Amino acid sequence: MSQLLEVSGISVSFDGFKAINNLSFSIGHAEMRAIIGPNGAGKTTFMDIVTGKTKPDEGSVLWGDLSRNLIGMNEAKIARIGIGRKFQRPTVFEDQSVFDNLMIAVRNDRSPLAVLFFRPKTKDNDKVHELASTIGLSQELMRKSGELSHGQKQWLEIGMLLAQDPKLLLVDEPAAGMTLGEREHTTDILKEAAKTRAVVVIEHDMEFIRRLDCKVTVLHEGSVLAEGALDHVTKNQDVIDVYLGR
Numbered sequence: 001m002s003q004l005l006e007v008s009g010i011s012v013s014f015d016g017f018k019a020i021n022n023l024s025f026s027i028g029h030a031e032m033r034a035i036i037g038p039n040g041a042g043k044t045t046f047m048d049i050v051t052g053k054t055k056p057d058e059g060s061v062l063w064g065d066l067s068r069n070l071i072g073m074n075e076a077k078i079a080r081i082g083i084g085r086k087f088q089r090p091t092v093f094e095d096q097s098v099f100d101n102l103m104i105a106v107r108n109d110r111s112p113l114a115v116l117f118f119r120p121k122t123k124d125n126d127k128v129h130e131l132a133s134t135i136g137l138s139q140e141l142m143r144k145s146g147e148l149s150h151g152q153k154q155w156l157e158i159g160m161l162l163a164q165d166p167k168l169l170l171v172d173e174p175a176a177g178m179t180l181g182e183r184e185h186t187t188d189i190l191k192e193a194a195k196t197r198a199v200v201v202i203e204h205d206m207e208f209i210r211r212l213d214c215k216v217t218v219l220h221e222g223s224v225l226a227e228g229a230l231d232h233v234t235k236n237q238d239v240i241d242v243y244l245g246r
């Protein structure tokens with residue numbers, strides 16, 4: 001398959017309400033994609049389905065060159081085959097240093113004790129420093145993660161996901177609660193990550209989306225309403241009507 005991820009005919013209802021309605025679209029290898037749409041459009045539910053958290057009522061999500069269907073696979077397996085997801089609330093170990101958090105992620109052992117009982121290998125050490133540089137936290141490696149700013153914690157979590165080298169990184173509302181400077185740095189990190197993998201970003205902040213400078217998929221009532229460059233979709237009358245609540 002030429003695409004990395006191909007969502008076709010996905011639908012899911014919650015108590016009779018169709019949150020995703022015959023949704024179809026695809027994401028290429030090493031593509032940056034933004035997903036926008038009003039509250040309740042089904043953006044987060046789409047990520048829940050791809051990561052195996054929610055099982056759709058119908059449709060398929062095909063993955064990779066072997067076109068494996070992700071539907072029915074459990075969350076751990078989906079993570080192992082190369083899909084990383086960043087949640088809105090960072091899940092870093094606050095009592096551990098930035099270095100230790102990254103080392104835990106590099107080792108793929110999420111237990112906080114693991115880092116205490118293994119001697120770091122040079123290769124892992126190098127990887128931690130490389131990740132710290134990618135996320136702009138090289139100067140903070142010895143700090144306790146709990147002392148980091150909100151934005152820095154988010155970058156650390158992105159670094160921990162990148163440590164697993166996912167082929168697809170899913171990021172839900174990364175800009176929420178960040179200062180302008182933090183938002184700008186976050187776009188840089190995501191753009192860099194998208195050079196070597198696919199990155200899908202859900203975001204309401206249009207300036208953030210503009211800086212990503214990528215194809216945009218607009219969701220509405222669980223389906224694709226429009227797709228294309230930001231300037232293109234924001235001129236689409238259906239999109240204008242939805243955002244104005246008409």
Ligand SMILES: Nc1ncnc2c1ncn2[C@@H]1O[C@H](COP(=O)(O)OP(=O)(O)OP(=O)(O)O)[C@@H](O)[C@H]1O
Binds near residue numbers: 040041
């Ligand atoms: N597990 C669930 N149980 C019941 N209803 C749900 C569940 N998950 C999502 N929904 C409903 O599905 C709809 C789509 O929700 P979703 O969270 O995907 O929207 P969203 O596009 O991410 O919105 P927002 O921009 O506000 O985050 C909403 O009406 C939501 O209440």
Ligand SMILES: [Mg+2]
Binds near residue numbers: 043044045
């Ligand atoms: Mg959401």
